[in-house]
Amino acid sequence: MKKPVVAITRPADRAKKACEIVEKLGGSAVLAPTLDLKPVNTDSLKELVRNKDSLDWIVFTSPTTIDSFNLFYPDFFNELNCKVAVIGNKTGSLLEKQGITPDLMPDDFTAEGLVEEFTASDVTNQTIGIPRTASARDTLPKGLEKLGNNVIIAEAYKSLFPMDEDAVEELISKIENSEIDAITFTSPLTVHNFFKISQDNEKLAQLLSDKLLTVAIGPITGKVLEEYGVKHIYPDTYTVPDMMELLFSTWRDSNGR
Known part of the structure; x- marks a missing residue:
């Protein structure tokens, strides 16, 4: 063949x-x-890092987000006291290398799947940080806001032509x-x-x-x-x-x- x-x-x-x-x-x-993907240390990312102690949850949707934190804030994962959600086992395995076991990972590796998991877990009235690319779909933040959560979006990398x-x-x-x-x-x-x-x-x-x-x-x-x-x-x-x-x-x- x-x-x-x-x-x-x-x-x-x-x-x-x-x-x-x-x-x-x-x-x-x-x-x-x-x-092409490029990690960036934007003002919104700096703000998220400054206020990480106020987070109840943080969501990592891609390995590139983790790369960005390791590049700009290598100590970020050492003192992370909030719960962590991920989309995808690749992202989850990279977090585990940082010494963090995800609290939530949907079987359906999509934003829709994660919103369903948050809904099933009755996560509401929480402050949730989402570092990601600015070009990402709004399914996840809108879905979490609909549950009554305060969502903080931070641009952690750029998706380039x-x-x-x-x-x-x-x-x-x-x-x-x-x-x-x-x-x-x-x-x-x-x-x-x-x-x-x-x-x-x-x-x-x-x-x-x-x-x-x-x-x-x-x-x-x-x-x-x-x-x-x-x-x-x-x-x-x-x-x-x-x-x-x-x-x-x-x-x-x-x-x-």
């Missing part, structure tokens, strides 16, 4: 594991980040030349930025639907692919390993193995 060539569009500093999984499962990885557009343009060329077999997307912005660089979105969407196996990490990213008219699949558990396992099992099934 042909060795599948899999395109990875996630940020370069988060792509190593994905590439390793592709190679381990018998494929060849092509890295073309459609999103890809710095290496040439790599993405080269990927699109390879897709047009049938040199790519599958492509993965791990966030809505990886999809949006990909199509922003494209010269012909309709043609690209058709190629991704008909000529490639397109895999999203979960339904939120999948919904954005739907907006562009791209047929796709996503795993039951929204992690990179599960996404890749689904990709390769589907690939084997469609190629007679």
Whole structure:
């Protein structure tokens, strides 16, 4: 059976594991980040750090948020007295390396899933800090505010348009030349930025639907692919390993193995 060539569009500093999984499962990885992440020490983050003792909860939604604290406030986790919630086991495992065991992590690794967990736990009238990127969806803060909580949002990193557009343009060329077999997307912005660089979105969407196996990490990213008219699949558990396992099992099934 042909060795599948899999395109990875996630940020370069988060792509190593994905590439390793592709190679381990018998494929060849092509890295073309459609999103770059940059930790930033904003005024809102400084304010959150100054007032951390007033927090009842803090929510970490991505590993990059933890990277930002380690870069700018390496002692932040040493004297953290509030409860901690996370989205995703990758974020949770990074926190555990800081000596912190998350108090809450939803089975559904989405903002919606976390709001459901807070609702089920009857978390209300609490002060909840959410360090994140400014471009994140408002589902989480609005959901927590609806429960009667005071939500403090702090910008901990920026989600940037890809710095290496040439790599993405080269990927699109390879897709047009049938040199790519599958492509993965791990966030809505990886999809949006990909199509922003494209010269012909309709043609690209058709190629991704008909000529490639397109895999999203979960339904939120999948919904954005739907907006562009791209047929796709996503795993039951929204992690990179599960996404890749689904990709390769589907690939084997469609190629007679």
